[in-house]
Amino acid sequence: MTVPRSTLRLQFHRDFTFDDALAHVEYFAALGISHLYASPVTTAVPGSMHGYDTIDYTEVNAELGGEAGLKRLVEKLRAHGMGLIVDIVANHMGVGGPGNAWWQDILEWGRHSAYARYFDVDWHSPDPALRGKVLLPCLGASYGDELASGHIALRFSADTGRFFIAYHDHVFPVCPIEYASILKAVERADLVALADRFSGLTTQPADQPRAAEGINALREFVAQNGLPAIELALETFNPADPVTRERLHRLLERQHYRLAWWRTAADEVNWRRFFDISTLAGVRVERPEVFDAVHALIFRLYAEGVIDGVRVDHVDGLAEPREYCQRLRQRLNELREGNPYFVVEKILARGEPLRDDWPVDGTTGYDFMNDVGALLHDPEGAEPLAATWAELTGRSASFADEALIARRKMLAENLAAELDRAARALHRIARDQLSTRDFTFTAIRRALTELVVHFPVYRIYPQNSVRSEVDTIYFNQAFDAARRALARGDHVVLERIGEWLGGASSDEGSGGAARAQTVQQGSNGSNASSHSGSSRRTAQTVFSQLTAPVAAKAVEDTACYRYGRLLSRNEVGADPGEFALTVEQFHASNLERARRFPHAMLATATHDHKRGEDVRARLAVLSEIPQEWGATLRGWSTLNAPHRRELKGNSDVTGAPAAHTWAPGPDAEAMLYQTLVGCWPTELAPGDEAGVKALAERVAQWQLKALREAKLRTNWLAPDEAYENACREFLFDILAPQRRDGFLRELHAFVERISAAGAINSLQQTVLRLASPGVPDLYQGTELWDFSLVDPDNRRPVDFAQRQKWLVATPPSEQLANWRDGRVKLGVVQRMLALRAHLPALPDQGVYMPLQIRGSRAAHVIAFARRYGNAYGIVIATRLAATLLDASARTPLVDPERWGDTAVETPEALASRALFDWLSPGAPKVDESGLLYLRDALVAMPVAMLVEEGVPSV
Structure with missing residues (x-):
């Protein structure tokens, strides 16, 4: 298998075609990318900006340049030693127009x-x-x-x-x-x-x-x-x-x-x-003839050597993910020598493993994005920030409370038909058994509702109609919570549902089913068994195809827009209730990935992210200064109170403690301030009227989507335009030119206060992504600062020509003084990818070794080694830097003297050796006891990538 060294995700559409990408292949190659990673290339609804609404699986989308354009791009990639991974959408098709x-x-x-x-x-x-x-x-x-x-x-x-x-x-x-x-x-x-x-x-x-x-x-x-x-x-x-x-x-x-x-x-x-999108219909790819039809083009392109691998979208929507992955791997292996690169889009809860019996190379990286994002946060900020949120808004301090409310809302209002379908499947099983024939549809639906709203992961994956041990762990969590929520009379129904959804059947229940079938079919017991097994498999499938969209829509698309303790943790694949991750936990996740899926993707930005990677990195700084942020929120709320809009008769329909008759309301206002702090461009001055207005327009797009996704005072199905317009007016009022000496000045000053620490966080997560076990993925354009918001903002056109112009041979440390333009990040990406090309075995096969830190600033450092044979690479990154930087600091670098006695304990083999930094001209030396002092290693950059040989001349 040709494992990518690194991938770069591109979003193709009619305004960015294969020929547009072809024009920048030299840049992608110079950056160090080994494979482009394309959004779906099959024919989508005309004008689609994402490609996930496929209407024809058999043709390359003509709007993107058709098959001829795709092959031109691939020919150029091959000439530069690069390959292509494509996104495939096997779960659903676009049915909103006449083209399907x-x-x-x-x-x-x-x-x-x-x-x-x-x-x-x-x-x-x-x-x-x-x-x-x-x-x-x-x-x-x-x-x-x-x-x-x-x-x-x-x-x-x-x-x-x-x-x-x-x-x-x-x-x-x-x-x-x-x-x-x-x-x-x-x-x-x-x-x-x-x-x-x-x-x-x-x-x-x-x-x-x-x-x-x-x-x-x-x-x-x-x-x-x-x-x-x-x-x-x-x-x-x-x-x-x-x-x-x-x-x-x-x-x-x-x-x-x-x-x-x-x-x-x-x-x-x-x-x-x-999910709940009525223009996208689920496809039964579990049927062999459908599987062949859906993948015909992909199989041909792979057999012809046009593509090198696939990324499968929303694998949890499929009836049988395990069997699908096995079948897809087998078919691809039969078409061509070697193994294709094959990853799946899968949301994993904390501790939930990607299943070993899926023959895939790993996930698309949401799990890593969650890990590295949590690592940036100071756990000491969790409680005070939650208390501030609850005090200001009157909403719960617990994300779990919001998630539970949102799950009930989704089942009752958006996915009621899907709930009914699952309940009917279970009701049919009940009617086939004498012992359960009196279970009513309503009772089954009631018990099923509680099971679904408490389900802690996307879904289960029964095999031969039986839950695995891993499935049972998560199922039992939901089962116990449902039992507590249900009346005692419904417990027997819940027990049987647990059996039908992959649990062990009671003897009486099985006997009852057999007796009932014998009465109906005579002595043909095999038919009874077959019918029972088929009914259970159907019920398990529709149950899994219900819990997955409920989790996605309720948590990611509802609760994450309602809960605002700190928006940097409200991200796809993350649990906002999990505030921070320790260095030890981060290392444990890396070790687990290295052991089980060493070629999984590592992402920090995607086409689905709610906030750009550098927005999240900057907002994470607030976890280090929770009291200061709380005071700032209260001050801004008071300052901008005159600009609120009174709305007669408008109230919070969710039953919050108090009905707010003004726009935007305390929760939406608090989230707005976080968003402005997070996405304020590094070089924007408060007096730049055109720049501030452009920012306001972008934030207004985010605000509208956020308000509707929250489904509190407006929503997509029944928009409250008066409320939405009032929120927009509030936003433009507080960012109006006449506020340049008021709120705008304060906003800009606060952003300046935390931007350097935010940039350190950004460089930290960049280096960790590029050095951790796995295949680093770069989302289009994020090699410079990524202060984007949710789509369509994160899919704006990318100026690749500017990025190519800024590629230089000098170390990124030389760009640190001018860090605001983002070139230092670009340099880090280029140098780290160059190292992966220069010493490919080190990141691809190298052992991952967490390194201990000693000294007074040990909590502010993360370090690990990668070892392959006798070759070592040492990664060091500054973390939680807000308290280490002077209040007037304008450069994202801790004064070397502030590290004092803080040192990394390096592997014994490196004692007394000099190391060379790929990110700066530094060559720090490990002392005879194996200690590498931070005052020597982090002189020119807040991050370091150290090896025993210098950077090759370019």
């Missing part, structure tokens, strides 16, 4: 479509109005209103010869078996003759070729005779007239879909969505 041929075929032919089993559609819905149909929650108002207003209409395409239903930009096919009734609506011989071609048609696959022949005849008729005759037929379904509108309604009722108000989705959608 598989989805359109389902809408046209229903259960008899060739693709009916490609998607997770419940064709046997308990709702009679949805049996054999697909709910399409796309209407802007109720169905009756939209029909009466004429927004829903029957149309005809001369190009394709097909009738369709049009609703604004939406297009829905009409089943060909209805063409006869449409054409016969006008008593014309030529149309009646055409209608006869469709008479007697059924939706059976055997009849579909005859329908195609009729459609061709219809297209030819229009080509020869024009549209007048067809337009007469369409007029008989005109929604403007009550009589013809009723005919149109009856036609719609006979389709294999039901048009519905978008608000119905959460309660009634009868197909698996990606």
Whole structure:
């Protein structure tokens, strides 16, 4: 396997194509990148800015440059000794427009479509109005209103010869078996003759070729005779007239879909969505024919040597992640010599292992991002910051409280249909057993709700319908919490749910099931066992496909926007309730990764991050000065109180201790101040009106998304525009030019107060990412300071030409004095990647050795060694530097004399040896007892990468 030395993630879209990336390959190579890491390249919804809404798995997206453009890029990469990793989206497809041929075929032919089993559609819905149909929650108002207003209409395409239903930009096919009734609506011989071609048609696959022949005849008729005759037929379904509108309604009722108000989705959608997004439909990639169709292009590109590996998006959405990974690895191995690089996007809770039976190289790095982010925080700041948050806002000081509230809200309001689906799967099992046939659907749903809201990880992974030991650990945590929350009468139901979801069955329960099946099927016990096993597997799958989106939407997309103790810990893959990580815990995580998944990705920024890596690094400084920050928050709140907007009748609908009738409200205001402190550009002056306004526009985008994601006083489904506008006005008021001598001056002064310490944090996490066990990933553009906010801010265009211009051969220490422009970070990235190329075995195969620190400042240092054979690399980084820097410090470097007696205990083999720093001209010497003093090692930079040989000449 060709393991990447490093990857660089690029977000491709119509404004940044393969040819655009090709133009910067020389820069990527000079930076030291070994592999580009591309967002999805399959055809997505037109205009998609991310590519995760695939509509055609078989073609490279033409908007990105098509397959020819992709191969041009790869040819240039190969010429520079580089490769390509691609993101694949096997879990879901975009279904919000007419471009998805598989989805359109389902809408046209229903259960008899060739693709009916490609998607997770419940064709046997308990709702009679949805049996054999697909709910399409796309209407802007109720169905009756939209029909009466004429927004829903029957149309005809001369190009394709097909009738369709049009609703604004939406297009829905009409089943060909209805063409006869449409054409016969006008008593014309030529149309009646055409209608006869469709008479007697059924939706059976055997009849579909005859329908195609009729459609061709219809297209030819229009080509020869024009549209007048067809337009007469369409007029008989005109929604403007009550009589013809009723005919149109009856036609719609006979389709294999039901048009519905978008608000119905959460309660009634009868197909698996990606999270709660009704324009993304889950794909049944566990089926062999679907697996082959989804990966056909990827397999060909890999077989042809175009790509070197894959990153699988949202692996937890799949029915069987383990089997999927095994199948994908096997197929890729069969296509070409060697092993592909293969990582999965997986959110891991603290202590949750990536499963050993997944044949992958690791995760995409959210776990490392969480580890290194927590390491930057001072644990002493946790309680005072939580107390300040609770005092100012009236909300809980505990993130767990917010997460539990958010989980209940998501289940009740956004994922109710998915909860019902899981409850029905369990109810079917209950009905098949004599001992549980009286368990009601409502009781099962009630117990299931408590199990889901308390589930501590994304999901479980039963094998042969039995939970593993690891699964059981997390399941039991949820089970015990659910038991405490439920009434005693529901405990027996919960017990049985625990059995059905992969636990050991009770003898009575199993016997009851067997007896019930024997009565129904005679002596065919094998059928009973098979049916029971299938029902359990189905229940386990839908349960897992419920807990994962609940965790993602409730924690990451709701609670993380409600809880503001310190926003640097509110990140994808992190638990804001876990405030800090000790050096020893960080080392333990690195050792575990080195042992189990030494080639996992290491990320500190992604296309999904909520705050840029340097925003988080700066905000982490607040953990070191919690009292000062608390006083600052209170002072700014008082200073800006006159700019708050009073909103009559507006209140916090979540039941917070007090209803706030002003905007933005204390919680949103406190989060806003943190955001401004975190993302204020290093070179922005408060008197720069244009610069401050540009920042305000960016923050306003974040603010709107944050308020809606929080779902407190506004949300995506029912926006409170008055409140949102008032929040925006508050933001622009406090950043207005006339505040330059008031709030703006204070904001800028505070940012100046912590920026140097924040930069030290940034350089610390940069070096740790580039030296820890694993494959460092660089998100586009973050080689300079990354003060971005949540998307779309973190997907803004990147000036790669400027970055290439700033690449220099001199050590990054020479850029430290001008650290504000970010070139020092760029230099660190370049030098660390150069080391990985110069001594590849050291970071790739080298043993990871935590190093002890002694002396008065030991708490402010982290150090470790990488050893391969007789070669050593020593990594040293300053941490928790706010109290070591002078109040007037304007350079991110601790005065060497302040380190005093602080020293690193190096490996015995390095005693009395000189080491060379790849980041500065320094060559500190280890003394005869093996001690390396920080006053010698951190003279020119707050971080060091030491080896026994100098930097090669460039």
